[in-house]
Structures are given as structure tokens and as C-alpha cells.
Amino acid sequence: MLETLFDTIDTVQIDGDDRLFCLRPLEADPALAASIAVIGLTQPLRLQARPDGLYRVVSGFHRLQAAHAAGLNSVPALIFDAAAETLEIFKWRLAEIAHSNPLPPLQVSHAIARLESGWSQSREDIIRTFFPLMRLAPSPKLYALYAPLHQLSLSLQRLLMQDALSLEIAVALAQRPASDQHCFHGVIQCLRLGKNRQREFWLLLTDLERIEKRPLTELMDKNPLAAILAEAVLTPTQKSDQLKSALMHLRYPTYSAAVDRYEKILRRAKLPPGIQLRPAPYFASDQFHLELSFRSARELRRRLRVLETMLEQGLIDEMTGLA
Amino acid sequence: MKRHGRYKPFVPDRIYIEEAVRESPWTQRILVHLPHAAVTPIPSLDQWEAPPGGNSILLARQRGPFLRLCPGTSRHICCLYQNLDIAAGCDLDCSYCILQAYLNVPMTTLYTNLDALFAELDEKLGRFPRRFFRIGTGELSDSLTFDHFAAWSGDLVHYFSDKSNAIIELKSKNTLIDHFVRLRHNRRTVVSWSVNAEAMSASEEPHAPSLQERLDAAVEVQKAGFRLGFHFDPMLYHPDWAQGYRATVDAIFSRIDPHNIAWISLGALRYPPLLDEIIRENHPESEIVLGELLPGVDNKYRYFKPIRIEMFSRMYQWIRAYSPDVLVYLCMESDEVWKRSFGWSPKSSAGLKKLLDARVRD
Ligand code: SF4
Numbered sequence: 032m033l034e035t036l037f038d039t040i041d042t043v044q045i046d047g048d049d050r051l052f053c054l055r056p057l058e059a060d061p062a063l064a065a066s067i068a069v070i071g072l073t074q075p076l077r078l079q080a081r082p083d084g085l086y087r088v089v090s091g092f093h094r095l096q097a098a099h100a101a102g103l104n105s106v107p108a109l110i111f112d113a114a115a116e117t118l119e120i121f122k123w124r125l126a127e128i129a130h131s132n133p134l135p136p137l138q139v140s141h142a143i144a145r146l147e148s149g150w151s152q153s154r155e156d157i158i159r160t161f162f163p164l165m166r167l168a169p170s171p172k173l174y175a176l177y178a179p180l181h182q183l184s185l186s187l188q189r190l191l192m193q194d195a196l197s198l199e200i201a202v203a204l205a206q207r208p209a210s211d212q213h214c215f216h217g218v219i220q221c222l223r224l225g226k227n228r229q230r231e232f233w234l235l236l237t238d239l240e241r242i243e244k245r246p247l248t249e250l251m252d253k254n255p256l257a258a259i260l261a262e263a264v265l266t267p268t269q270k271s272d273q274l275k276s277a278l279m280h281l282r283y284p285t286y287s288a289a290v291d292r293y294e295k296i297l298r299r300a301k302l303p304p305g306i307q308l309r310p311a312p313y314f315a316s317d318q319f320h321l322e323l324s325f326r327s328a329r330e331l332r333r334r335l336r337v338l339e340t341m342l343e344q345g346l347i348d349e350m351t352g353l354a
Numbered sequence: 355m356k357r358h359g360r361y362k363p364f365v366p367d368r369i370y371i372e373e374a375v376r377e378s379p380w381t382q383r384i385l386v387h388l389p390h391a392a393v394t395p396i397p398s399l400d401q402w403e404a405p406p407g408g409n410s411i412l413l414a415r416q417r418g419p420f421l422r423l424c425p426g427t428s429r430h431i432c433c434l435y436q437n438l439d440i441a442a443g444c445d446l447d448c449s450y451c452i453l454q455a456y457l458n459v460p461m462t463t464l465y466t467n468l469d470a471l472f473a474e475l476d477e478k479l480g481r482f483p484r485r486f487f488r489i490g491t492g493e494l495s496d497s498l499t500f501d502h503f504a505a506w507s508g509d510l511v512h513y514f515s516d517k518s519n520a521i522i523e524l525k526s527k528n529t530l531i532d533h534f535v536r537l538r539h540n541r542r543t544v545v546s547w548s549v550n551a552e553a554m555s556a557s558e559e560p561h562a563p564s565l566q567e568r569l570d571a572a573v574e575v576q577k578a579g580f581r582l583g584f585h586f587d588p589m590l591y592h593p594d595w596a597q598g599y600r601a602t603v604d605a606i607f608s609r610i611d612p613h614n615i616a617w618i619s620l621g622a623l624r625y626p627p628l629l630d631e632i633i634r635e636n637h638p639e640s641e642i643v644l645g646e647l648l649p650g651v652d653n654k655y656r657y658f659k660p661i662r663i664e665m666f667s668r669m670y671q672w673i674r675a676y677s678p679d680v681l682v683y684l685c686m687e688s689d690e691v692w693k694r695s696f697g698w699s700p701k702s703s704a705g706l707k708k709l710l711d712a713r714v715r716d
Contacts, residue, residue: 242644283646286658313648314659316429317690354660 033123035109040078040086042104047095049087051117051149052124054138056188060093064100072098075107079120082113089120090127118150125164133166136198137191140180140205179205184212190219197226200233211247218251221260222274223267235278242282289314289354296350300341306334314354361563363502363530364445368392368410370461372399375415380466380504384413387503404460411500416440416465420474421489427652430686431700433619434707437493438475438522440465440506444495446527449558449637450588453494455629462495464504472513479520486711489514492525492546499528507534514542521714523583527562529571535578544616544714545575546583549606551598554590558640565602569609576614581714587621587685589665591645591657596668603672612677616713620666621685623647624656651688659691666695681713 050057076091088095089111098106111120125142128134134142146152146161154174162169176198182205183191190196196219204212215236219229240247251257259265259273280287293310302308307322321338325331341347369391375381376395385393396402399414420439426432443462444453465471479487491497491510501507507524511534514522523544524534534543547568550558555565563571572582584606589599623642625633633643647655656662666684673682683706684692692699700706 238644241641283648283658285646285661286648289658289660311651313650315648315650315656316688354658 033111033115033119035077035111037075038108038110039105040076040108040110042095042099042106044085045076045078045095045106046081046085046087047092047099049081049085050092051087051145052089052121053092054124054128054134054141054145055192056185057092057096058185058189059100060097061100063093064097067094067097067103068101072103072106075109077111077124078108079111079115079117080113086110089124121145121150122161122164125161129164129166135192136177136201137180137183137188139165139167139177143174143178144181176202182206184209184216186216187212190216195226197229197233200226200229203233203237207247214248214251218260218274221267222271224271228271232275232278235275235282239278239281286313286354292353293350296346296353299344300337300346302337303334305330306337308350310350310353317351319350361529361561361567364409364499365503366391366409366411366462368394368408370394370396370404370410370412372412372414373397375413375466378413378466378469380468380506380509381413383505384464384466384503387505399460402460410461411443412459412461412463413466414459414463415467416470420465420471421478424493426703427654427686429651430688431684431692431706432686432703433488433683433710434703436487436489438471438489438491439494440468440471440491441495441500441504444499446496446499446559446562448527448562449633449640450590450623450625450629450642452625452629454632454636455626457494464500468506468509472509475513475520479517483519485519486715487520488523488707488710488714489520490523490525492523496526496528497524498526498530501528501530501533505533507531508537510534511537511539511543515540517542525583525585527559527568529563529567531571531575535574535580539578539580541579541581541714544581544583545572546585546616547572548585548587549602550586550588550590551592551595551602553594553598554592558590558637558642565605569605572606573609576610580614581616582610582614583616583618585619585621585685586669587619588623589620589669590623590642591661591665592641595665599665599669600672603669603676607676612680615677615680617681617683617710618673619683619685620669621687622657622662622665624650624654624686626654630655662687663691663694666691670696681709683710 072094074091074094076094077089078086079089081087086108095106125134128138142161142165143157146157152161158169158171158174162173167173180191180201183201187196187201187204191201204215215233218224218232222228222232224232236247236250239250243250251260255277256274259270259277262270265273297308305324309320311318323331323334325334366388369384369388371381371393373395404412416439422437422439424432424435424437441462441464442457442459444451445462498507510522510524514520515538521542521544523546525546525548527548531545549565549568552565555562576582586599586602592598623645627649630643633640646658646661648658650656670682673680682696684695689699689701700709
């Protein structure tokens, strides 16, 4: 049983750089600092005394940082003894965070990294002993999935913590160089992509990387992709549509060429809004769908005339011969 | 690019045996052929959990019917083939293999209650004497990949040799022909090989025998008077596809007499969306997912139609240059694609069945 003692500790005695127990990236939290400035620290930190007379943080990294920002000179704390096994404290900490829900993937990843670097725990030990503490199934697959996440850039880790980054993409990005992470983060931000669309763009981009045998950054530097992202007057939605279309042209050139030819035919036909003429999705079958709307016999005759002209000009033949 | 290693037939190191088939002669035969494999009896498969990994097989009782009409795919012309589910699973691990997504067995399973299989065939073939059955074992496995220890090919060739309303097709990438090649077959067995462009075979089927080895086996089988089949399936679009497939057509016709060929099928890569993810995960080096694959009317991914039509029509020309009358057919394509690729179409699944049956009826 790990014992703690309550005390008030001068902030200068706490080594905030000792991150042995830290499970996520530290970021300034002005709102927390403002609240601490007004009402003080309501929840004590957990610290461990170190043999050198200083303290390391067990929990409350953000509160300590906010306390510094709020100008507090001392903080209330529950203190673990210097003689307590750090690994035991770490276990206690994991169990505490996961007491009602499984640890989120990013924190699992940081925990794995700490266990491996701080206490030389093997992968098997982590899965067998520590995963249940984090309320995770002892699954090697889960380990492989979560372990790399701490290698994400801080901005991507932030997105992941905010549940604004698809886990699948996060895992893939964590195994990529910082330049790729930065590049795709830029795409997400610029287009304001939700998780589903992140997957869609990621798949297109990574397939193109392999097809064109160029790294992601080089691909995105190329026009028209770079130009679309840099365009100042377009909204994020317009940029997404244009970027997607540009990527589709590169990824599916034969299909995209057919789509372009089809649209050209429609433009030549000058169809009024009351006529919708659509091929089967992806031209997968030879069927076309025609939708006509009209309000009077006169209008219907006009619409039919447009279609007849299309037939006379050979546009329907061109259409059906497209794919 | 991966290369074919020297092909090594699969040798399981552990055999799990369901109690119900423990005494089956087909189980006993496998045990004789695999004396070094550890054997673990399984009293009942209900709630049995297969241990992960390992090089194991399960010998079990087929609980459902062995014979099953090919499910086909909506709005496509199907050859109305009957699958004989004698095994489920395969050791060859081809990158595109559909079994990665579909298998509903705990591990590679060989069904050894073949007494029930032959009784079922007797009943079915006897009940419909005027109907013609083309039956194959190569749907949930490769027909010959376990034959060096299961030796089922011999049973099947022998069984079908006196059937007037059925043939068996052994469809394989393998070269394990010893258990049947010298048997009396009465031309009721078609031995067919799945073939590909050599580069694709090397990268996507690296654990299977090479094209050359498959053709060596085909030549042996031809000498023994069997009818042969060739399945270009899945055809894979890649930068040198035309040279690659043409070379395979040339290689076949340089060694095989067209009169001995019952049929040649062409099928372009197609798969359900789920398999896309599985291929990317199981075979990260494979580039087959990078083709222009788009959802079709049956929701499966296929190459964009003009690409398929180009591949099929050129293959058709190359094959026709060697043989004006060998039956070339498309696997799971629409009437439109048939017409635009070959200039004709069997119009319906029944039409295609008729053509295929006619090749092997007598
Ligand atoms: S040989 Fe056939 S069954 Fe075996 S892995 Fe390859 S595709 Fe699948």
C-alpha cells in the first residue's frame, strides 16, 4: 500500500522538468491559470520526494504549470515517500486515471514509452501486466496500434486529444517523419477536415505517393495541389472539393478523363436545370438516367427538343460510347 | 519485387482432429502421410478456440452440404458452377486471395468425412440424370495444394470417371499431380491451372510454383490424356501487362495442344471493399490496390470498365491467334462487357453454362 502525506510545498522545490510520470504533452492552459489565480489550487498535486531534496510530479503537471503562471509560490500536495518504488507509483497512477474508463490511446502510448524507457519493461510485460491496469484487453494488436502515437508532433497530439484526428490516421502518421506529419497537419487545418474526410484524403495521398514514387511533401509541393491550398479567396469547402478533384485526376486518370469528357458533352448540350442526365456511378454499367421536370406541355416540349437536338448532334452517342 | 522461392509443399506440424472424423479412412490416410505432425484430438468443435499462429490444420466433419452452387454476383453472367467444399483455407497466401476476408473456419480445415461427400454426390447426380454438373474443389482452397498428403485427387478422378452427367475440375496453382496423373479418368476430370503474367505471379503469388513449373505439370497431365483448363484470374493491370499476359499465352500454346483445352477463363481483379483494407494490411508491399479500382454495380471494386475491356479484348485476340475454337469466357462480367470485349455474348448465365457444358459433355 502506497502511503502519502499531505503538505504545502514551495513551487521552487518542484522539478517540473522531471517527467517520469507524465502521460501527455504539456501545454499552457490560460483558463486554468486564470481560475487558479482567483480561487487557488483546489485539488492537491501528487508529488514524490526525491533523494536530492526536490520533488517530482506524479500527477498535476498542468496544474503546476498553471500555478506558476498564476504566480503561486506554494501548492498543496500529497507526497509519496522517496523510498517508494517509482514503478509502483506509476502503476497506482495508471489505475487511478483508468478507474472508470480505459486510458485514451495517446496516454497509453506515453505510458508504454515511459515503461520501456524508464523501467525497461518488455512488450510482453506491458501487455500482460500494465494493459489490464489501463483497462485494455491484453492484446498485441492494440499494443502495435497505440505504441507509436507519442511520436506524433505536438500539434497532432493535440488534435488527437481533442478527438479531432482519426486514430487510424494518427497511427499511420506517427510512423512517418516529422515533415510528413507537418504536411498532412497543414492539409487538415487548411481544409478543416473531419475524421472521415481525413481518411479519404490520406488514402488518396498515400496511394499517390506509391504510384508516383515521391514522398508526401514533394507531392503536396507540386501544382495544382500546392496552389489550391495556397488560394486565398476559396473557402475550406471549396478547397477540399478542388483538391479532391485534383487528387482523383492523378489517382484515377482514365476514369477522371471520362468524367471530364462527360461534363464537356453536358456543357455542349446546354441542358436547362429541368433536365438531369446521369451515367451509372463510375460508368459501371451502360445505363444512363434521365430526369425531366416541367410545369406545362410547352415546357415539356422545350425539354424534349433539347434532348432531340442532343441526339441529332450525336451527343448521346458520344455519351454512351464514353466508357 | 518478390521472387518465387523454390516451391515447397506445405507440411503442417500439428493436426487437430475432430472426434467425429478420427476413424475416417481419409483422416487415417493423412496421418500416414504426415508421420511427424503432432496430433491433438478435439472432442467437439463447439466452442473450440483455435490456438493462434502455427502451421496447423484441422481435420473436421463437413456439417453442411459439400456441394454448393456458385453464388455468382448480381447483374453479371455466371458460369453456374458447383463448388465442392472439401477444404477451406490455403497455404499459398496470394495477396489478392478472397479467402482472407471470407473464411468462416477456425483454421485451414480439411473435411475428411468423404463417405458423406460421395453419398451426397451419388444422390444429387442420380436424382438429376439429365442435368449436367460442372463441379470444382478450387473455390475455398487450391484443389491440389494438400494433395501430397490428402491424395483426394485420386478419389475424385476415380469417382467421376464413370459419371455421364458430371465432370470434376481440379483448379490449382500447384504441381502436385502424382496422386492422379496415372489413373484411368475417362476424360471426366478437367485439370486447370490459374495463371498470370510472370511478374505478377512472382510478386503476388510468391509461395506458389512458378508459371514454368505449372506448365511443366500441365504438360504431364496433357500426356496422360486429361482435358486442361487455364484461368487468367485475377488479371492484374500493371505497366507491362500486355507483354506479360501475352508471354503467358505464348508459353501455354507453345506447350499445350489447343484441342486438349476445355476452356480458358479471363477475370479481372475484383473484390469487396473489405478486402481492400485486408490486402493493405496483410500484403503492404503489394501494389494491386493501386489500380484504378472503382465500385461496380455489385459493390465490388473492379478496374474501370474500359481498362477491363481493353485487357479482355486483347487477350481474346492473342488466344484466337493460336486457336480459333478454344472456348474463352469471362468470369463475372456483364453482357455489355462481353460484347465489347469479344464481339459476342452468351447473353445469360444459362447460355454460358450451355457453352461450357458442351466442351466436356462427351
Ligand atoms: S491459391 Fe487460390 S486459394 Fe490459395 S491463396 Fe492463392 S488465391 Fe487463395
